[in-house]
Amino acid sequence: xxxxxxxxxxxxxxxxxxxxxxxxxxxxxxxxxxxxxxxxxxxxxxxxxxxxxxxxxxxxxxxxxxxxxxxxxxxxxxxxxxxxxxxxxxxxxxxxxxxxxxxxxxxxxxxxxxxxxxxxxxxxxxxxxxxxxxxxxxxxxxxxxxxxxxxxxxxxxxxxxxxxxxxxxxxxxxxxxxxxxxxxxxxxxxxxxxxxxxxxxxxxxxxxxxxxxxxxxxxxxxxxxxxxxxxxxxxxxxxxxxxxxxxxxxxxxxxxxxxxxxxxxxxxxxxxxxxxxxxxxxxxxxxxxxxxxxxxxxxxxxxxxxxxxxxxxxxxxxxxxxxxxxxxxxxxxxxxxxx
Amino acid sequence: xxxxxxxxxxxxxxxxxxxxxxxxxxxxxxxxxxxxxxxxxxxxxxxxxxxxxxxxxxxxxxxxxxxxxxxxxxxxxxxxxxxxxxxxxxxxxxxxxxxxxxxxxxxxxxxxxxxxxxxxxxxxxxxxxxxxxxxxxxxxxxxxxxxxxxxxxxxxxxxxxxxxxxxxxxxxxxxxxxxxxxxxxxxxxxxxxxxxxxxxxxxxxxxxxxxxxxxxxxxxxxxxxxxxxxxxxxxxxxxxxxxxxxxxxxxxxxxxxxxxxxxxxxxxxxx
Numbered sequence: 001x002x003x004x005x006x007x008x009x010x011x012x013x014x015x016x017x018x019x020x021x022x023x024x025x026x027x028x029x030x031x032x033x034x035x036x037x038x039x040x041x042x043x044x045x046x047x048x049x050x051x052x053x054x055x056x057x058x059x060x061x062x063x064x065x066x067x068x069x070x071x072x073x074x075x076x077x078x079x080x081x082x083x084x085x086x087x088x089x090x091x092x093x094x095x096x097x098x099x100x101x102x103x104x105x106x107x108x109x110x111x112x113x114x115x116x117x118x119x120x121x122x123x124x125x126x127x128x129x130x131x132x133x134x135x136x137x138x139x140x141x142x143x144x145x146x147x148x149x150x151x152x153x154x155x156x157x158x159x160x161x162x163x164x165x166x167x168x169x170x171x172x173x174x175x176x177x178x179x180x181x182x183x184x185x186x187x188x189x190x191x192x193x194x195x196x197x198x199x200x201x202x203x204x205x206x207x208x209x210x211x212x213x214x215x216x217x218x219x220x221x222x223x224x225x226x227x228x229x230x231x232x233x234x235x236x237x238x239x240x241x242x243x244x245x246x247x248x249x250x251x252x253x254x255x256x257x258x259x260x261x262x263x264x265x266x267x268x269x270x271x272x273x274x275x276x277x278x279x280x281x282x283x284x285x286x287x288x289x290x291x292x293x294x295x296x297x298x299x300x301x302x303x304x305x306x307x308x309x310x311x312x313x314x315x316x317x318x319x320x321x322x323x324x325x326x327x328x329x330x331x332x333x334x335x336x337x338x339x
Numbered sequence: 340x341x342x343x344x345x346x347x348x349x350x351x352x353x354x355x356x357x358x359x360x361x362x363x364x365x366x367x368x369x370x371x372x373x374x375x376x377x378x379x380x381x382x383x384x385x386x387x388x389x390x391x392x393x394x395x396x397x398x399x400x401x402x403x404x405x406x407x408x409x410x411x412x413x414x415x416x417x418x419x420x421x422x423x424x425x426x427x428x429x430x431x432x433x434x435x436x437x438x439x440x441x442x443x444x445x446x447x448x449x450x451x452x453x454x455x456x457x458x459x460x461x462x463x464x465x466x467x468x469x470x471x472x473x474x475x476x477x478x479x480x481x482x483x484x485x486x487x488x489x490x491x492x493x494x495x496x497x498x499x500x501x502x503x504x505x506x507x508x509x510x511x512x513x514x515x516x517x518x519x520x521x522x523x524x525x526x527x528x529x530x531x532x533x534x535x536x537x538x539x540x541x542x543x544x545x546x547x548x549x550x551x552x553x554x555x556x557x558x559x560x561x562x563x564x565x566x567x568x569x570x571x572x573x574x575x576x577x578x579x580x581x582x583x584x585x586x587x588x589x590x591x592x593x594x595x596x597x598x599x600x601x602x603x604x605x606x607x608x609x610x
Contacts, residue, residue, distance in 0.1 A: 015606060018517075075437050075607045094341075095348060095443035103441055110438045112359070114366040119359055126355030127442045127449075129348055 003087055005179055005211035006049040006072055011081035013042040013067050013235075041067040043235040045081070051178075054205055054212040056226035056243070060323045064235040065215040066105075069181045072213065073103040085179055099128055102177040106184035109168055111156045117167035118152045121174060128175035135174065142170040145200055162193035169200065180204075182214045186221055198224055219315035233323060244312070250321055251313045254292050256285040262304035272299050286313075349448045356449060360456025371460060378416055384537050385409035398542055404568070408539055410469045411564040416536065417465040419499040419559065421454050424523045427510030434607045447507055447594065454503060487566060490576050494563040497583040501559045504590035511594070514601030529554075535561025541570075555590070558583040 017037045020030045042064040049055055057065040070076045071083055074090035074097065083090055088097035111120045125135045143149040146166040151159055159167065169185070182201065186194040198221055205212050216222055222229060222243070229246060231239035239246055256273065260281055269275050272295040273287035287295045292310065299305050364371060388405045391397055400408070427450070430436040439446040509526060512519035531537055533556040540551050540561050551557050562579050565571040571579065 070437070070607050073441065075440055076605065077603050093440065095345065098441060098443040101441075103437075105437070112363060115359070115362055119362060123355055123359045124442075126352040127444050129351060129443075 002051055004048045004084075005051045005053065005086060006213065007082075007084045008048070008068070008072070009046050009082040011042055011045040011068070011071065011083060012040070012079045013064070013071060013076065014079045015039045015041055041235055042071070042078075042232075045232065045235070045237050047230050047237065047240050049211055049213065051211055052205070052209045053228065054202075054214065054226045056222035056229045057213065057215040057232060058222060058229050058319060059215075059232040059238075063232045065232055066183055068232065069103065069183050069213065069215060073101060073181050074098070075103070099175055100177055101179045101181065102172040102175070103181040104168060104172045104183065104185050106187040109156075109164065110171055111164065111167055113156050116153050116155055117148070117159075117171065120156075120167070120171050121152065124171055124174055130175055134176075138174050138176060139170075142173060145203060146170055146196075162189055162196075165189060165193070165197060166200075169197065173204065176208065177210065178208075179211045180213070182212065182216075184216055185214070186216060186218055194218060194221065201225060219319065223315050231322065238322070243315075247312050247315065247318050248289070250318050252289045253286045253313070254289060255311050255313055256287050256292075256295065256299065257309045257311065258283040258285065258299065258305050259307035260304045261306045265302075265304060268302055269299075345445065349444050352444050353448070353452055356452030357456045360453045361459065363453070364457040364460050368460060371457065372464070375417065375461060375464060378420065379413065380536065381409040381413040381416065384412075400539065400542070407568045408564060408570075411567045412536060412560065414462075414465050414469040415495065415498065415560055415563050415567070417461045418458055419495060419502055419563075421499065421503040421506045423450055423454060423503060423506035424510045424519060426450070427507065428513045428519050431510070431513040431601075431605065436605065437607050440602075440605075447598065450507065451503060455499075486573065487569070487576070490580055491563055491566045494558075494566050494580055494583060497580070497587050498559045498563050500587045501555055501583070501590050504587070504594045505555070505559075507594040508590060508597045511597030511601040514597075514604045530556050530559070533557065534559055535564065555586045558586050 015038070017039050018030075019035045019037050020026050041062075045064070045068060057068065059065050067076065071078050072085055072090055074085075074093045077091045085097065086100050088094060088100070090097065111117050112123070121135075121139065124130075125132075130138070143152070146169060148163070148166050148170055151163045152167060152170075156164060156167070165185070173180075180201075185201070186197050189197065201212060201214075202225060204210065212225070214221065214225060227243060228241065229239070229243045230237065231246070253273075255276075258269075260283060264278050264280070264283055266275060266278055269278070269283055269285060273285040273291070275283060276286050277284040285295075285299075296308065296310065299308055385405060388397070388400070388409070389402050392400055392402045392405055396402075396404075427436075430439070436446070439449055442449065505526065506523070509519050509523050512522055516522075533540075533551045533554055535551075535557060540548055540557060543551065551561075558579070562571075562583055566576055
């Protein structure tokens with residue numbers, strides 16, 4: 001059996017933070033007596049990723065997602081635990097390891113600001129030692145997938161955010177890495193550009209068989225790219241498994257969206273499920289999974305219903321529920337056991 | 340084996356690094372010009388010492404020799420200076436160092452290429468002026484023997500390396516301290532006094548001159564200047580070249596140690 005693309009066992013990362021209250025007196029005191037606080041960013045994380053898999057990291061801000069990605073990319077030394085990526089120990093930063101991975105961090109760019117992206121591509125070619133012919137072939141492929149042939153010759157500072165992001169992706173991929181760490185790759189982009197980047201990541205993964213580890217605040221990114229998710233909260237693993245399964249375990253109800261022709265009849269609709277929204281022309285119902293078949297049959301029998309769609313609740317809503325502050329463990333939402 | 344492979348990889352990438360560094364230096368040429376003008380302190384020293392030497396020479400320094408010395412100082416400083424500590428301080432604190440760390444070539448190699456690629460522009464401005472003046476003022480001042488010229492060029496490289504590697508070592512302090520630039524300021528003051536930048540070292544009292552000979556500062560400036568202006572004999576020149584390169588090796592080892600220790604503490608905030 002092939003070795004995992006990434007394997008993490010009991011990973012911990014603690015940052016030592018210098019703390020100082022505001023004010024002059026505190027500033028003077030801190031010269032002689034510095035106070036530190038330990039911040040546990042990652043606490044005992046374990047998971048494994050198979051080659052070619054696309055997995056999403058979910059969690060609120062400060063959950064430890066980015067720290068985990070940075071450890072996997074060899075930027076940070078773990079405090080304890082074991083990490084392997086393509087068989088390498090990341091923090092040793094061996095050249096063969098660095099050539100096999102890439103890390104894209106949202107709007108943190110590697111493009112040279114005052115020069116055209118083509119210069120950054122040439123620089124990366126030299127740094128990664130990509131042979132000329134392979135470079136030309138990869139560039140042609142990336143230019144086709146991303147549509148950047150024109151923009152690569154304009155100075156980076158004159159490009160739009162979307163154009164820059166596409167060039168960032170090209171710069172990050174032209175050495176054909178086998179493991180992609182993508183930290184918020186669509187942040188700040190408009191909807192159509194998000195869609196384009198998402199589509200590109202999918203096609204790149206399918207064409208090259210590269211492994212993709214993704215974090216994003218846009219749930220659509222995760223929902224459309226990753227079947228499997230790793231949910232991290234306060235540095236701990238809360239869930240590792242199928243995304244659809246997670247949604248089902250948290251929100252077993254389905255959403256039934258209706259298009260109505262006649263006057264809405266709330267009483268009739270409530271016989272099928274809980275009415276979440278009701279206005280002229282449309283209605284939204286929440287229906288228990290086990291009653292779905294019966295409810296759909298009933299709703300289609302109503303004269304005022306012209307169209308009906310069944311869908312899962314939006315992932316944003318599920319995540320909000322998952323990470324909602326609770327008064328203690330007893331009140332915590334039920335979460336599926338980690339796989 | 341892996342060290343040899345790393346060297347080979349760096350050597351292959353170096354021409355591209357230099358070319359792109361040069362393109363960036365050209366893009367920032369106005370800033371560079373202003374920055375270069377701030378390094379013209381030797382001209383102030385020249386004016387002062389010329390006035391002093393007007394009536395009688397100071398030691399073996401005549402007015403003409405002062406001119407040769409300080410113009411050579413200006414040129415050597417322009418082409419061997421390194422301000423890497425500022426860049427490292429910013430990149431370590433902001434986390435943008437991450438971008439370099441992800442590349443399979445050591446960051447000190449990419450930093451060095453960026454530093455060196457600005458050299459042609461700096462030299463293009465400083466050299467013609469200095470050579471012209473030297474020729475006009477003291478035609479015999481330029482090195483006539485190939486050995487002296489060769490030693491001068493190697494000493495120039497050594498001076499740059501000590502500067503660059505020391506800046507890299509001080510730069511790695513940013514991994515441990517809130518800011519490494521305060522340490523740099525201390526280094527800069529010592530450099531001004533002990534490198535021969537403001538006062539030729541042979542005008543110092545003997546004990547201070549001896550101290551300067553034992554410290555690295557002289558080898559970053561006064562030594563190549565003395566070779567260029569013929570103020571040091573062949574034997575002394577070769578001896579000091581060996582000492583200079585011992586300092587190069589020492590500062591290189593320190594920079595690598597600091598780098599290795601620092602990376603363990605790197606927090607990559609924000610970057």
